[in-house]
Amino acid sequence: MKVAIVGASGYAGGELVRLLLHHSAAEVTCVTSRKLAGTPLDQIHPQLKGFTDLKFTNPETDAIDADVAFLAVPHTVAMTYAGKLLSRGIKVVDLSADYRLPKEVFEKVYGVPHTDFFKAPYGIPEIHRKDCLNAKFVSNPGCFPTGATLAAAPLAQLAHTVIFDSKTGVSGAGDNPSATTHYPNVGDNVGPYKWTSHRHLAEMKQELAFLGSKANVYFTPHLVPVNRGILTTAHILLNEPLEQKEVEKLYRDFYKNEYFVRYQKPILAAVRGSNFCDVMVESEGTRVVAISAIDNLVKGASGQAIQNMNLMCGYKENDGLTGAGLLP
Known part of the structure; x- marks a missing residue:
């Protein structure tokens, strides 16, 4: 091919x-x-x-x-x-x-x-696989919406508010140098930007609504001094309280057949270079904190694009994408 x-x-x-x-x-x-x-x-x-x-x-x-x-x-x-x-x-x-x-x-x-x-079709396969199968065209999602949607999806219908807080590596800004990505401005620093108006918020709202959520959705990104990766913390405020065991079961069941979503402690270096999304949750009743980690250039861009190509063309979904992350 x-x-x-x-x-x-x-x-x-x-x-x-x-x-x-x-x-x-x-x-x-x-x-x-x-x-x-x-x-x-x-x-x-x-x-x-x-x-x-x-x-x-x-x-x-x-x-x-x-x-x-x-x-x-x-x-x-x-x-x-x-x-x-x-x-x-x-x-x-x-x-x-x-x-x-x-x-x-x-x-x-x-x-x-x-x-x-x-x-x-919007190409988060874990959410839209049927639409991507044998499609002639797929729109590959943004990197922030990929990590955010996978963090919140299992609880989307049960929430009244979802607040996403993401830390992203510098490669997400592309390869054109700028004052924002200049090393002295990034090193030893954490920089919030577009606090309430990032363009990817529209995709997050779209995807949670697709999942049946009526929640208010908010998003603030931060630039951190790493090359690759997005760590997203989702504060999911529920209509009714759920215990830890109940929340964990929801996540494990939701992703039980998903090769690329692993329920384990999210560590950026553990997914770096790979197409995996690692996610874990902790509940305190009506607030659940769900954290996901992806490589913004792989699951957040090129790897997910190949995952979609495989669905479109009839190949095994993980073909070319079975490499492990680069920890440490």
Whole structure:
């Protein structure tokens, strides 16, 4: 199966190539970049030297030859590719936000018109597996909503308020340097940002509502001095109290058949480099604290995208994704 990665120069593109090296059937045959055409891939992603001799290209959309295409391009750019690729029979996994939300919500949250909207499955497989199976297009979720939704999902229907507090590694900001990600501003520091207005809140509200929740949902992210990972603390305020054993049973039952969700103490380093989400809960009656840990570049981006590709194309769901985390 031939795979194209559109916008392969960033962290997500590098992770897609790294992970797909271990897939039983997928071969990356095309990596695109407008600015880097002709440059060997391993000059930008040195971790891949010796594993691939691919070079970046900049083909027209109608010249991309692939069975599956991953769109690892900025928000609002994916919509210029998606429809054209689909019309040629190429299956598409979009890592941008362009198809995660209803059109009117997207336009309000991102402040731009959507020029090629269509409804797409939202690719958290643990929640939307049936929609992703054999689909031609899947919208890959944001990294924060992935960790948050998996932390709260088993209790979503029983809550009146959910407050998400996330600590994220610097790679979540992408590979373009900025004052925010400059080392002296990140090292030895914890930095809250977009305290009440982060764009991913819309996805969190959408997913909890899909799960039958009528809860008020709030979210504040913090930047911490690590490269990878998101640790999310969900304060779940319940309508009626639940004992610890009851809450644990809900979580274990909800995820009992999920390969990539493990009920154990969340440790960022234990999921780093892997597609796993580790989650654990503690109840004090009407308040449950649920904590999840994911790698923002894997389960929060490229790994989950491959998980979705596997569902779309009929492969084993964990194909190419069985590697353990990198603790310590």
